[in-house]
Amino acid sequence: MKTLVIKKPGVASWVDAPIPKPATGEVLVKVLGVTTCPHWDMHILGGQPMFPGMKLTYPYTPGAPGHEAMGEVVAVGRGVKALKVGLRVAAWQDTGEARSGFYAQYNAFPERALLKVPANLAPAQIASLELAMCVEVSFQRLAQLGGVAGRRVGIAGLGPAGLLAVQMARAHGAREVVGIDMVPERRALARQLGANRVCAPDANAWKADRKGPRALDDAIDCTGLPPAISFLLDRTRRCVTNFGVMREPVAYEPRHMWGPGVTVMGYGDHNRAAAETALRFIRAGKLDLSPLVSCTLPFTRYVEGVERLKNKTAIKVLFDPWAE
Numbered sequence: 001m002k003t004l005v006i007k008k009p010g011v012a013s014w015v016d017a018p019i020p021k022p023a024t025g026e027v028l029v030k031v032l033g034v035t036t037c038p039h040w041d042m043h044i045l046g047g048q049p050m051f052p053g054m055k056l057t058y059p060y061t062p063g064a065p066g067h068e069a070m071g072e073v074v075a076v077g078r079g080v081k082a083l084k085v086g087l088r089v090a091a092w093q094d095t096g097e098a099r100s101g102f103y104a105q106y107n108a109f110p111e112r113a114l115l116k117v118p119a120n121l122a123p124a125q126i127a128s129l130e131l132a133m134c135v136e137v138s139f140q141r142l143a144q145l146g147g148v149a150g151r152r153v154g155i156a157g158l159g160p161a162g163l164l165a166v167q168m169a170r171a172h173g174a175r176e177v178v179g180i181d182m183v184p185e186r187r188a189l190a191r192q193l194g195a196n197r198v199c200a201p202d203a204n205a206w207k208a209d210r211k212g213p214r215a216l217d218d219a220i221d222c223t224g225l226p227p228a229i230s231f232l233l234d235r236t237r238r239c240v241t242n243f244g245v246m247r248e249p250v251a252y253e254p255r256h257m258w259g260p261g262v263t264v265m266g267y268g269d270h271n272r273a274a275a276e277t278a279l280r281f282i283r284a285g286k287l288d289l290s291p292l293v294s295c296t297l298p299f300t301r302y303v304e305g306v307e308r309l310k311n312k313t314a315i316k317v318l319f320d321p322w323a324e
Contacts, residue, residue, distance in 0.1 A: 003104035004299050006060040009047030014299045020108040022077035033123020034069040034102045036317045038309045045306050066103030067094040070127045080111050089114040090129040092275030105321040124290040132278035135164045137268045138220050138243045149173030157222035158186040160292050160316050165220050170194045171286040201231045208234035226250045241265040292316045298323035
């Protein structure tokens with residue numbers, strides 16, 4: 001089989017490797033499609049840690065950082081109970097373990113971290129299930145405050161996560177969804193995917209006001225950037241929950257404390273229930289992952305694909321391990 005190896009910053013090769021054998025509790029998946037997780041790909045190929053303090057060594061783990069994948073079960077290890085050869089599956093969880101990833105033609109993966117998916121779904125329609133699970137976790141957090149049904153919800157950052165959050169806010173019954181992003185093309189796509197209103201984060205066009213008719217009831221930040229989070233804090237009544245990876249401090253100002261004060265909520269834990277909710281939305285036609293895929297490429301063009309992510313000419317790239 002073939003697998004991707006990032007040999008050093010800026011250099012990746014599609015190389016020969018042995019087909020792995022599933023260990024106890026694992027299944028062998030023939031990978032049919034895998035999507036980029038843009039920040040992971042840009043950071044690791046760019047020679048930067050994904051999270052502060054993360055240690056990088058090269059060559060990077062074969063097949064990593066690929067984790068948004070779907071495929072077909074072709075073998076099962078001991079102790080596997082629910083999954084059978086021939087079933088279509090998608091990974092719902094990055095296990096966080098030091099193990100080979102899905103940027104490969106085959107990958108052995110724990111049964112517990114896979115979900116059976118409908119056989120009629122194309123790779124672009126289901127490969128990003130893991131990201132949808134991640135986004136659903138933010139809605140689980142907001143559910144602790146009563147949920148978003150009937151409320152005006154703002155989504156800052158209309159990259160892959162933000163575009164899913166727009167759809168999921170609607171699926172959870174939000175009365176109005178407002179998409180916020182600097183890039184006009186992404187605002188336009190958010191409108192197509194269900195946003196009632198879109199805008200740039202322009203403080204002059206949208207004055208800070210947590211009580212007026214334009215104020216958001218709740219908001220999800222998908223950028224991790226202090227200016228974006230501050231923008232939301234100044235325009236949200238109840239809660240700003242953070243999804244984007246934060247690398248810098250964000251100021252919570254005295255004005256945010258009163259009137260009543262706005263809550264800042266951190267991220268929760270990845271969990272199977274969130275993945276199952278996302279899959280249920282996909283089955284019901286309330287969540288469409290395919291518009292996130294800007295193009296499909298073979299792994300021999302991996303560096304080109306990541307460059308498209310960097311210059312924002314692609315939202316996600318779907319890699320086909322069997323294309324040449």
